[in-house]
Amino acid sequence: MARGFQGAMLKALGAGDHVLEVLSVEDLTRHYRRIVFSAPTLFDRPFETAGYLRLWVPDAAKPGRHHQRGYTIVAPDEAAGTITLEFAMHASGPAVTWAASVEPGERITASRYGSTKFAVGDPVPDGYVLIGDTAAIPALNSVLAVLPDDVPVEVLLERSHDDDVDIPMTPHPGMRVTWVPQTGDPAALADALGERDWSNWYAWVTAESAATRRVRGRLKEFGFPRSEIHAQAYWMRGRAMGTKHDAETPAVPSPRTEAIPAETPKPREGWRSRAGSTLLAPLKGRLILAGAVQAVVSLLQLAPFVVLVELCRRVLSGDADERALRGLGLLALVLFLSGTVLALLLITAMHVLDARFGHEVRTAIVAKLPRLPLGWFTERSSGRVKQAVADDAANLHYLVTHAVLDVVAAVVTPLAVLGYLFAVEPLLATVLLIPLAVFGILTARMVSASSAAIPAAVEWTARAGSEAIAYLDGLPVVRAYDLGPGGRLRATLEKHAAFLEGWQRPLLGRRTATDLVTRPSTSLLVIAAAGTGLVIAGVMSPVDLLPFLLLGVTFSTQLLAIGYGLGSLREAVAAARRIGLVLTEPELAAEDTPGVLPAVGGGRSVRFASVSFAYKPGHPVVSDVDIELRPGTVTALVGPSGAGKSTLAALLARFHDVTAGAITIDGTDLRALSTEELYATVGFVFQQVSVLDASVRDNIALARPGATDAEIEAAARAALIHERVERLPDGYDTVLGRAARLSGGEEQRLQIARAILADPKVLVLDEATAFADPESEFQVQRALSRLIAGRTVLVIAHRLHTVTDADAIAVLDGGRLVQYGTHPELVARPGLYRELWTAAGATREQEAHA
Amino acid sequence: MIRRLITLAGDRRATTVHLLLLFLGAVFRAAATLTLIPLLTGLFSGEPREALPWLGLLSGTILVGWIVEIRLYRSGFDIGMKILRTAETRVLDRLERVPLTWLDADRRVEARRALTSAGREICQGMAYLITPMANAFLTPLLIGAGLAFVAWPLAAAALLAVPLLLGALWASGAFSRAADDAYARASDEVATRIVELAQHQAALRAAGRAGPSGSALGGALARQRRAALRLLGFGVPGHLLFGVASQLTLLALASTAAALFLDGTLTGAALVALIVVAVRFLEPFTTFGDLAQAVSSLRGTIDRVVGVLDAPVLPVDDDPAPAVDAPVLAFDDVSFTYDGADRPAVDGVSFTVARGGTTAIVGPSGSGKSTLLALAARLHDTDAGTVRIHGRSVRSHDPLDLAGHYAVVHQNVYLFEGTLRDNVLLGRRDADDDALASAATRAGLDEVVARLPEGWSTRVGEGGATLSGGERQRVGLARALLKDAPLLLLDEVTSALDTGNEQAVVAALASTARHRATVIIAHRLDTIIGADQVVFLEGGKVREIGAPAALIDAGGHFARYWAQRRQASGWHLVGVE
Numbered sequence A: 001m002a003r004g005f006q007g008a009m010l011k012a013l014g015a016g017d018h019v020l021e022v023l024s025v026e027d028l029t030r031h032y033r034r035i036v037f038s039a040p041t042l043f044d045r046p047f048e049t050a051g052y053l054r055l056w057v058p059d060a061a062k063p064g065r066h067h068q069r070g071y072t073i074v075a076p077d078e079a080a081g082t083i084t085l086e087f088a089m090h091a092s093g094p095a096v097t098w099a100a101s102v103e104p105g106e107r108i109t110a111s112r113y114g115s116t117k118f119a120v121g122d123p124v125p126d127g128y129v130l131i132g133d134t135a136a137i138p139a140l141n142s143v144l145a146v147l148p149d150d151v152p153v154e155v156l157l158e159r160s161h162d163d164d165v166d167i168p169m170t171p172h173p174g175m176r177v178t179w180v181p182q183t184g185d186p187a188a189l190a191d192a193l194g195e196r197d198w199s200n201w202y203a204w205v206t207a208e209s210a211a212t213r214r215v216r217g218r219l220k221e222f223g224f225p226r227s228e229i230h231a232q233a234y235w236m237r238g239r240a241m242g243t244k245h246d247a248e249t250p251a252v253p254s255p256r257t258e259a260i261p262a263e264t265p266k267p268r269e270g271w272r273s274r275a276g277s278t279l280l281a282p283l284k285g286r287l288i289l290a291g292a293v294q295a296v297v298s299l300l301q302l303a304p305f306v307v308l309v310e311l312c313r314r315v316l317s318g319d320a321d322e323r324a325l326r327g328l329g330l331l332a333l334v335l336f337l338s339g340t341v342l343a344l345l346l347i348t349a350m351h352v353l354d355a356r357f358g359h360e361v362r363t364a365i366v367a368k369l370p371r372l373p374l375g376w377f378t379e380r381s382s383g384r385v386k387q388a389v390a391d392d393a394a395n396l397h398y399l400v401t402h403a404v405l406d407v408v409a410a411v412v413t414p415l416a417v418l419g420y421l422f423a424v425e426p427l428l429a430t431v432l433l434i435p436l437a438v439f440g441i442l443t444a445r446m447v448s449a450s451s452a453a454i455p456a457a458v459e460w461t462a463r464a465g466s467e468a469i470a471y472l473d474g475l476p477v478v479r480a481y482d483l484g485p486g487g488r489l490r491a492t493l494e495k496h497a498a499f500l501e502g503w504q505r506p507l508l509g510r511r512t513a514t515d516l517v518t519r520p521s522t523s524l525l526v527i528a529a530a531g532t533g534l535v536i537a538g539v540m541s542p543v544d545l546l547p548f549l550l551l552g553v554t555f556s557t558q559l560l561a562i563g564y565g566l567g568s569l570r571e572a573v574a575a576a577r578r579i580g581l582v583l584t585e586p587e588l589a590a591e592d593t594p595g596v597l598p599a600v601g602g603g604r605s606v607r608f609a610s611v612s613f614a615y616k617p618g619h620p621v622v623s624d625v626d627i628e629l630r631p632g633t634v635t636a637l638v639g640p641s642g643a644g645k646s647t648l649a650a651l652l653a654r655f656h657d658v659t660a661g662a663i664t665i666d667g668t669d670l671r672a673l674s675t676e677e678l679y680a681t682v683g684f685v686f687q688q689v690s691v692l693d694a695s696v697r698d699n700i701a702l703a704r705p706g707a708t709d710a711e712i713e714a715a716a717r718a719a720l721i722h723e724r725v726e727r728l729p730d731g732y733d734t735v736l737g738r739a740a741r742l743s744g745g746e747e748q749r750l751q752i753a754r755a756i757l758a759d760p761k762v763l764v765l766d767e768a769t770a771f772a773d774p775e776s777e778f779q780v781q782r783a784l785s786r787l788i789a790g791r792t793v794l795v796i797a798h799r800l801h802t803v804t805d806a807d808a809i810a811v812l813d814g815g816r817l818v819q820y821g822t823h824p825e826l827v828a829r830p831g832l833y834r835e836l837w838t839a840a841g842a843t844r845e846q847e848a849h850a
Numbered sequence B: 001m002i003r004r005l006i007t008l009a010g011d012r013r014a015t016t017v018h019l020l021l022l023f024l025g026a027v028f029r030a031a032a033t034l035t036l037i038p039l040l041t042g043l044f045s046g047e048p049r050e051a052l053p054w055l056g057l058l059s060g061t062i063l064v065g066w067i068v069e070i071r072l073y074r075s076g077f078d079i080g081m082k083i084l085r086t087a088e089t090r091v092l093d094r095l096e097r098v099p100l101t102w103l104d105a106d107r108r109v110e111a112r113r114a115l116t117s118a119g120r121e122i123c124q125g126m127a128y129l130i131t132p133m134a135n136a137f138l139t140p141l142l143i144g145a146g147l148a149f150v151a152w153p154l155a156a157a158a159l160l161a162v163p164l165l166l167g168a169l170w171a172s173g174a175f176s177r178a179a180d181d182a183y184a185r186a187s188d189e190v191a192t193r194i195v196e197l198a199q200h201q202a203a204l205r206a207a208g209r210a211g212p213s214g215s216a217l218g219g220a221l222a223r224q225r226r227a228a229l230r231l232l233g234f235g236v237p238g239h240l241l242f243g244v245a246s247q248l249t250l251l252a253l254a255s256t257a258a259a260l261f262l263d264g265t266l267t268g269a270a271l272v273a274l275i276v277v278a279v280r281f282l283e284p285f286t287t288f289g290d291l292a293q294a295v296s297s298l299r300g301t302i303d304r305v306v307g308v309l310d311a312p313v314l315p316v317d318d319d320p321a322p323a324v325d326a327p328v329l330a331f332d333d334v335s336f337t338y339d340g341a342d343r344p345a346v347d348g349v350s351f352t353v354a355r356g357g358t359t360a361i362v363g364p365s366g367s368g369k370s371t372l373l374a375l376a377a378r379l380h381d382t383d384a385g386t387v388r389i390h391g392r393s394v395r396s397h398d399p400l401d402l403a404g405h406y407a408v409v410h411q412n413v414y415l416f417e418g419t420l421r422d423n424v425l426l427g428r429r430d431a432d433d434d435a436l437a438s439a440a441t442r443a444g445l446d447e448v449v450a451r452l453p454e455g456w457s458t459r460v461g462e463g464g465a466t467l468s469g470g471e472r473q474r475v476g477l478a479r480a481l482l483k484d485a486p487l488l489l490l491d492e493v494t495s496a497l498d499t500g501n502e503q504a505v506v507a508a509l510a511s512t513a514r515h516r517a518t519v520i521i522a523h524r525l526d527t528i529i530g531a532d533q534v535v536f537l538e539g540g541k542v543r544e545i546g547a548p549a550a551l552i553d554a555g556g557h558f559a560r561y562w563a564q565r566r567q568a569s570g571w572h573l574v575g576v577e
């Protein structure tokens, strides 16, 4: 098959051929065709998001010629061994010509090479803007499928035909699609992008070549960092993708229209991806200085060699007496000592700098935590804190104390050597570069050969890793179902090994060669051979060979070390970014002069006044809710799951701040209260219990460290946990977590005791707490009943019959308050409550019979 | 380390050849370096042409050295691949037979790494670590020995320097490690404290103690800072020691040579040649320094694999042929204590479950219910007493064969990343669509499948994360029903929120229960009352055993438990002083 140079290259680079057989052809619109292929061999490695094939389409005019064209893989079905490709049927071109006339049963070859490297960012960007044209729809659909549901997505598409808008797109709840007509003006897409606060968005651009370039330019104007843009041209106007056809058709300029409208430009918050450099900014000057000093140290460490050369020179020229030699020796010693002393000072300074900086970073994190909304502290966020203070902090420590110095040393030493050698004998120095050049070529070839498989390798590693975790976590299940030679993990590991071998073995020869050319012995051979030749030819004096033999032999190895240093530097910068991210999380609004609540005897009154809340702008979870909790009453929140019950309740405990409206306690806005005042007033009992690594006593007295033993015991008795505590090895002094573990129900009662002792006037409660541990729900329930007596209570109710005696029931649906009243009132009226009550009836019946 | 690698590779011939090649490689390197002496002497003699034969020799040695290296690479790759494949299989073989208690959280991490990355790391280590390290060690020694032919004081100085340099390297590594460890210790404390602060933020804020002041954190932060400064004591020598030692060695060698020159033993040309050789002699040591860290991590990797391969396994005993009509499951005076626990989790438990019967295990949390299920599946071995399936001790079954006797559904059903269908098919790989559909219906999974847009092809995500707890349990149940084993072990979901049509599932189970034995850790009242037999556990002991109705009538422990649970299920939220 004639595929020319590109084909040969691809083959050389290891992109194997696959044969695809057409199974069916279907037109989704008049200009958009879907073709299903049988392609069992493609499934030898995983598919990535928006991954594509390089089709070898036959040239209709010249039999035997093939053109390479990129097409996105759609809906790979491993079980059936089929994939789908979708063709935008533009005017002309080998690919569309082929697709236009293809019949089931026909075959076509394809290579798989190249990667989109698309992955949802961590943290997830604030939004995605996806830009392209009809040819990009398959890729955009693939991307849309993996985006999390709660991010906003702007899709900007250029349509070449009016019915392009009917092409099915992957649905996404946060998606807004804007179509602009294709006019031929390469700026059309860029112009359709309005200016607004795009901070922390991610852009995926796969359009026509010139259009892609324009869009990228515009995104840069908006402040998109390079790392947040994926831009790839999918085709080129007026040119076939591989070979030249005709000259560029002059574009028709169109008036500038902004289709994605500019929204009220908020002040730029700055991009999260720049958080790292911000964190490191105060160190920058000092790190540069340190680098400069290290450069001097590196030079001083080379100096003894120069002295040695001088010594040899004298010896050979015969004018070396003992005194001269001794003098040179002394000089070498002095140089060497001063280098060492300087290095010593430098390292000391870096350690001091590191200790101070590390301390500042940690203090900043600690100071940050209390200012974050409580809702932030999910398990995942705690993981981020852990990562920041453990691994990332260690990486920063390495960066400050070693990495900079190592990298500078790795760069300065070989460069200085090279300079010196060039000064001595430029010809030989040039020869010395030959192995390096060979190395460069070999490596480039090897990298391109092996990089085809890198995405697959990453996928394999991830897959083997997650299957191994599943295997170990699920070992009891594995033992029952998946033992022996047929096991899934075995098969995966076997395939993984085969993949590694198939990938690496062909590279072995080249790898060996790259390694051998940079060996010191190779340099030695080059220097000796070329040097001897030059000496014999009389071009060079034998003495000048010495610097080469002393310093030039290891020159290649040293130069390569730079790579390693840079790797760890990158790692450290990524660590700095993650720490910076935690430090730039948005904080709860803080009041300068916190309000104080007037003292009262009984419960307090709470008002939700037109309260709305959204985790992400545009996705309200609670909308415009008005509820009043009268002092000392129980108000239940009911509604189907997802109605916003838990979120509304969490707002009263200030896990998040309301986005609109206000919550007041006895007339004072929550946000105006100091944290201490707020939590002295509002307590909560949720299913998730925090048990601290501390004694039972300290755990109960958490909110009132000054409580007496009698008070603590009274609270424990009221919460029905006293007897259990007495049975612990050291009673109230038992440290929880290590020495003794409590069961779920016992932890709940510990939490209730804590709340009883803290005595908040307002209580937020999750009813599920009462049923969380079936084996001790009886005790938990009795303890709860004691806890709520006399307080203003807001309860999230999952089981209606538990709250039939509540003073008021607020029924939520889709984040809105739809009904409000007492149980008898609500069952008497038609409405959501009555529906829920009837639906729950069946369950209750059965339980009653049990 | 080399020895362990050889055992892992399991191919004595290949490894011997590899070691031989390693040695040969070093010989050629040393020879090349030593050839420099006559070559340079020749060049500096004033008649450079005399050097030409030596140049030929040098080229020859280096080129032959290359050939050796190329073979070395290939054999290293082969051995590495072999280790990769065999190590993974052997680790899996082992894991299928270890007692589950052995696999604690730490070992789990180790085992995971042994499964996924160890093979690759060893494979790479063969190429990039073992060869250079062996070379770095052998080449200087050979050069030193070779110097004896030229000038013995120089050879003596070089050979003396070898242990010195190695010592400096070792000390420098030890200092750096000590520094790293000290740093890690100091930071760990703060890190733990800060993470704790984050995890308990809600409780701490409610207690008005969310800030750094007042907690133990302030002190820990200050300690960390002081510790970071103290690192200087280790960090500085760690950083400088080896550099100083090698520069000093160079000075020593150069001055020895110079002294020999001054007293006329050496010609000027020889002196210069020797200085060059001295520098070359030092060069391999830096390799050591560069690779030290990688080598110690390779050692860790190998230890990890060997650690799993040496794990204890559940032995398989002989057991005489079973009685003909033995019950499906029998516990005979079984006791079991977890490592490090001060009291047994299961203490003298006896009961039997016959075909067609359903036994509900009931009791407060921590009473040993799950341990009973684990013992029936022989995830651990009993300390005393015997668990029998079909009259044969579980200890006498081969793990593969034992797995054929039971199906199990855990409270947290573990699902594998893959489709819903894959996960259910684990029950019986060759099941047809009808069998699959029927199992799904009986487990109440059919409506889940119908609801999901991709139906059976829905990917369940890691650990089944895309499904709810109740849905996961139905997948588990469908899998177990598909397997259709004579013994069904079931841990009922406790999550109070998953009521709904759970009853339907229970009913379906009961209707098909006739041809198998079912043991269920029961939380729901209707499951308990529907069982043929209740085993009421408390503190690992059987308190009562019998038909549920009879036990309720008897008015004992179970009856009290029953009454409380009944009362709790009708609870109303009202304040009671």
Ligand SMILES: Cc1cc2nc3c(=O)[nH]c(=O)nc-3n(C[C@H](O)[C@H](O)[C@H](O)COP(=O)(O)OP(=O)(O)OC[C@H]3O[C@@H](n4cnc5c(N)ncnc54)[C@H](O)[C@@H]3O)c2cc1C
Binding pocket: A052, A067, A069, A070, A071, A072, A073, A085, A086, A087, A088, A089, A090, A091, A092, A093, A094, A095, A096, A097, A134, A135, A136, A138, A139, A160, A233, A234, A235, A236, A237, A238, A239, A240, A241, A242, A245
């Ligand atoms: C990674 C990647 C994935 C892709 N995925 C898909 C996919 O899933 N579906 C798909 O339809 N395309 C996809 N494309 C685009 C497709 O490869 C190009 O459109 C290709 O040029 C079509 O080849 P051709 O032989 O039909 O036309 P060519 O021979 O390349 O070009 C012939 C003429 O048609 C014009 N032309 C080419 N493409 C278009 C177009 N899309 N609209 C208008 N004029 C055009 C050219 O300017 C030229 O004048 C992808 C491209 C890449 C790089």
